[in-house]
Amino acid sequence: MTRPAAPRRASIADVARAAGVSVGTVSNVLNRPDRVLPGTRERVEAAIAELSFVRNGSARQLRAGTITTIGAIVLDIANPFFTDVARGIEERLDRDDFTLMVASSDDDPGREQRYLRLFEEHGVQGIIVVPATDDIEHLQAVRRRGTGVVLLDRPSPDPGISSVAVDDVRGGELAAQHLLEQGHTRIAFLNGPHTIRQCADRHEGVVKALAAVGLDPEQALTEITVTSLNAEGGEAAIRGLLESGDQPTAVFCVNDLVALGVLRTLRTENIAVPTDMAVVGYDDVAFAAELSTPLTSVRQPTHELGVRAADLLLTAPDTAEHVMFQPTLVVRTSSARP
Amino acid sequence: MTRPAAPRRASIADVARAAGVSVGTVSNVLNRPDRVLPGTRERVEAAIAELSFVRNGSARQLRAGTITTIGAIVLDIANPFFTDVARGIEERLDRDDFTLMVASSDDDPGREQRYLRLFEEHGVQGIIVVPATDDIEHLQAVRRRGTGVVLLDRPSPDPGISSVAVDDVRGGELAAQHLLEQGHTRIAFLNGPHTIRQCADRHEGVVKALAAVGLDPEQALTEITVTSLNAEGGEAAIRGLLESGDQPTAVFCVNDLVALGVLRTLRTENIAVPTDMAVVGYDDVAFAAELSTPLTSVRQPTHELGVRAADLLLTAPDTAEHVMFQPTLVVRTSSARP
DNA sequence: GCTACATTATGAACCGTTTCAGGGCGGGCA
DNA sequence: TGCCCGCCCTGAAACGGTTCATAATGTAGC
Structure with missing residues (x-):
């Protein structure tokens, strides 16, 4: 044909x-x-x-010059955290008859740049972006040229650029505090690379919590870098840890997908949760409560995050605002005292 | 500022x-x-x-006329099934340096139209769409005007329009067959509206399986229409069912998110799974195996689906091809014989 | 020294809309 | 009757790039 x-x-x-x-x-x-x-x-x-x-x-x-579309660039379109945020964005845009285009940078600064350029060249009204790197020079450039930019899930280092974020230092602190209270003194942190600000911040929070009770992070904390922040990444990381012989009694995972991989692996390896190993996740995704071992997790107001980001773009495109939400800890079985 | x-x-x-x-x-x-x-x-x-x-x-x-972008319109961007497909599309497009824009129709034909027009007006090379309705007249029009169209997750009723789908009749049949083999003779099917082809097909498969063992669907099957195909929708539907006094011994859910809502509700209502009620889901999402009651589910080759759809658009934009994948059943605890 | 040709730069035409000054026309009013 | 006004419609300019025929310049060959 x-x-x-x-x-x-x-x-x-x-x-x-x-x-x-x-x-x-x-x-x-x-x-x-x-x-x-x-x-x-x-x-x-x-x-x-x-x-x-x-x-x-x-x-x-x-x-005509104008277009009623805004673009969003997230790190991973398959991560429920980002899609929940996207739903929030959509909901807000719908009220003003705007449309949303989503692209996924896959943590790759090159891809982020590509989509950023694509959006800018096509003259979208604004771009909501979860930056893949700490360096936001290119985003500032976009902003200077007149396109609205809102940093998502990461506080803005530039007062001139809006941001809607959740306090990640606090999130890391909440998780670590909780584990310490449960009596753990050897904690593994399956974290993403520190080039991702959220990861660096959560690490900072963990260290802060340890310091608060007089523990030396060098001793009490093993940080492992997970390359892909999904279940497969979590599985690989926890296997590496188990094989290394280094045996903490608790694992804090940078997100619930990673935690899912960890739980899956621990189960096949017959390591009981939380008896032999406590697990804490991050994001409190929909299924966290329903897992075979209900997962303790740090909850972020995802939907609100999206709504607010879209709102900033629509109602005050020329004003910079910085919104910081606070995370909360949802305690479930996976971190119960052994 | x-x-x-x-x-x-x-x-x-x-x-x-x-x-x-x-x-x-x-x-x-x-x-x-x-x-x-x-x-x-x-x-x-x-x-x-x-x-x-x-x-x-x-x-x-x-x-210049051309652009190396293709658009995708899915039903719900927060459903892991669609995002897994999107990852597959992205992966394939990346090889040809194409970019992907994703939009979510939210089951709403109006939104679907809006995004379709947006994509077409902006001259994308092709559009991958999960139609929100059975009527694909508007898609055929787009195709006639020269933009590539691939129907996703739904066989094409028009031989001139490509499609990449999974056999949904077979999927429904697999699930029902399995439940029948476990001895269930009263099955509830929490399905989406039949205007969504996948839902109609799965229903057909269920009826087929019942007929094959000589059961009258009127007697053996209660179909309940879930309005929003997520955990909240599942929760509402199963509550309605429980209150109606009609007590089947098995529930087949149109997707795993709905099943998640069902499991959650059954747990709070102290109805044991699978002893008092068997549950089967659809999609076999990442967390299905890790739930408190590991979920039996119909698996679809999501990633492959996306790769193939993108491939059709890139390599043979003028040829119509119809790809049909076969689903498989993954049996887990949630449907074990009481 | 002349021609032929390659290399680089020019500038106007063109893509398909929106917008706006202006033209034609009929009706109301003095 | 003459004038003004409003309503519909017209036609061309403008948006900001790409492309292509052409010009200008340098280079090689005889």
Whole structure:
């Protein structure tokens, strides 16, 4: 089945010719139908249907300048945390008849740049981005050129750029404090690379909690870097840890997907949770409470995060605001005292 | 912090003026740098940096015509099934340096249309769509106008439109067969509306399995329509069922999120799974195996689905192909014989 | 020294819209 | 009757790039 030799899409001029009117009139039918006599309008509409005319968005935008779309760049589209945030964004945008385009950078600064450029070149009203690196120079540049930018899930180091984040230092602290209270003194932290700010912050929080009770992080904490922040990554990391012979009594995971991989592995290795090993996750995703060992997790207000980020872009595109939400700890079986 | 009175973004003409060359030369630096003398190129590049010039994507596309982006419209961006598919699409596109934009229709035909138009007007190379309705007239129209269309997760009723799907009739049949083999003769099916083809098909499969063992669907099957296909929807549906007094011994859920809601509710209501009630889900998402009662589920090759859909768009945009994958049943505790 | 040709830069045409000044026309009012 | 006004419609300019025929310049060959 070959395409019928793509005969160039019909343009407004074709429609005008077919309807026996001028291009201006066709444009009016499209944009201000009330300014056109019903009879004329019908003829134009018939021609549009006849030629199956579709507006050329590029030309339209080139001339008109505006577009009611905003873009979001997240780290991993398969992570429930980000998709929950995306739902929040969508919900808010819907109220203003804006549309959302989501792209996933996969932690790759190159991909982030590519999508950033794509969005900017196409003139979106604003971009909500979870930066893949600590360096936001390129984001500041985008902002300077006039496109709205909101940093998501990470406090802005630049007061001129808005951000909507959750206190990750506090999140790390909450988790560690809790584990310490349960009597653990040897904790493994399956964390992402510190180039991701959230990871660095959570680590800082953990260290803070240890210091508060007089523990030396060098002794009490083993940090393991998980390369892919999903179940497979968690599985690989915990296996590495088990094989190393280093045996902490608790594992704190940088997100619930990683924790899922850990739980899965511990079960196949017959290591009982929480008796032999306590586990704490992060994000409190929907399924955390329903796991074979219900997972203790740090909850973030994901939906709110998205709503707020979209709100900043829509209502105050020229103002920079910094919103910081507080995480809470949801304690479940996976970290009960042995 | 007000924006510095948005002084109109620099255009290629501004760059040309600043560099003392013609617009054609600037365009060449941008697109065929090898055709420009190194000295000239450097001057132009300096001017670009100086003015922080960003190409206007609309103008570029208007004239040049092509764009290496494809769009995907899924039913629910928060459903792991769709995001797993999206990862597959991304992976394939990456190989050809294409970019993916994802939008979520939320089961709403109006939103689907909106995004479809947005994508088409902006001239994407192709659109991968999970149709929200049975009527694909509007998709056929898009295809006729020359944009590639691939139906995802739903066999194409039109041989001219490609599709990549999983046999949903078979999926429903597998689940029902299994429950029948476990001795259940009263089954509840928490299904989505039949306007969603997948739901209608799975229902057909269930009926087929019942008929094969001589059971009357009128007697053996209670179908309940879940309005939102997530954990909350599942929770509401199963509560409704429990209150109705109608007591089947098994529940088949249209996806794992719904099943999650069901498991959660049954636990709070102290109904033991699988002893008092067997549960089967659909999609076999990552966490299905790790739930408090590991969930029996119908597995679909999500990643492959995405890769294949993208592949069709990239390698044979003018050919229609119909790919049908087969689902498999993964049996776990939630449906063990009482 | 002249021609032929390669290399680099130019500038205008063009893509398909929106927008806006202006033209034709009929009706209301003095 | 003449004038003004409002309503519809027209046609061309403008948006910001890419592309291509052409010009200008340098280089090689005879």
